[in-house]
Amino acid sequence: MIGLLSENPAIKCLGLAQLSGAVVGNGGGDQEATPLVWNNTIFTVSNWSIVFAHDARTGKEKWRFDPEVNQQTVRPKICCGIVNRGLAIYENLIISAALDGRLIALDMATGKPVWETRHVWSQDSYTVTMAPRIAKGKVIIGAGGAEYPVRGLVAAYDAKTGKEAWRFYTIPGPGEPGHETWQGDDWKTGGASALVTGSYD
Secondary structure, rough: OOOHHHHHHHHHHHHHHHHHHHHOOOOOOOOOOOOOEEEEEEEEEEEOOOOOEOOOOOOEEEEEEEOOHHHHHHHHHHOOOOOEEOEEEEEEEEEEEOOEEEEEEEEEOOOEEEEEEEEHHHOOOOOOOOOOOOOEEEEEEEOOOOOOEEEOOEEEEEOEEEEEEEEEEEEOOOOOOOHHOOOOOOHHOOOOEOOOOOOOO
């Protein structure tokens, strides 16, 4: 697909041929991220969570950030494919969720990390493939992993600092409405992961 795109005269005319070949990471997996465009810059992320910024007019790479996901340890825990479905923009920040469970904010102009926080752990069989969503100054993010014994969740973080604001589990724990519908300790490993980016109006 990438090779075919690079031969397309329209793509060459737009200066995107070099862009299309640059954004696909190594190590397998699909390229599923939807690019974001802001201030004449295209931002996107590859399958192993490598973030890129390109000049929208020329296709020239401005910067890239590699979170250096440990492929050897994370790959066996990935339930849903080596993919990353996108980024979020908040003020001067690019917000990226790494496949290994970290949430990272980058300076939009330089690609340098501004803050990093731990959302989930891959050794607990969670992976993060969804694009973050911004709502009222918070980064909303879930996690995949329901093919394994996990407890689904959605959490919110302060977009400026990365501090966790709240965490909601999709399976009710002791004392929460609906917990009585789960037998024994099944609520701890019943899945119900939130792996698709939600909408916000």
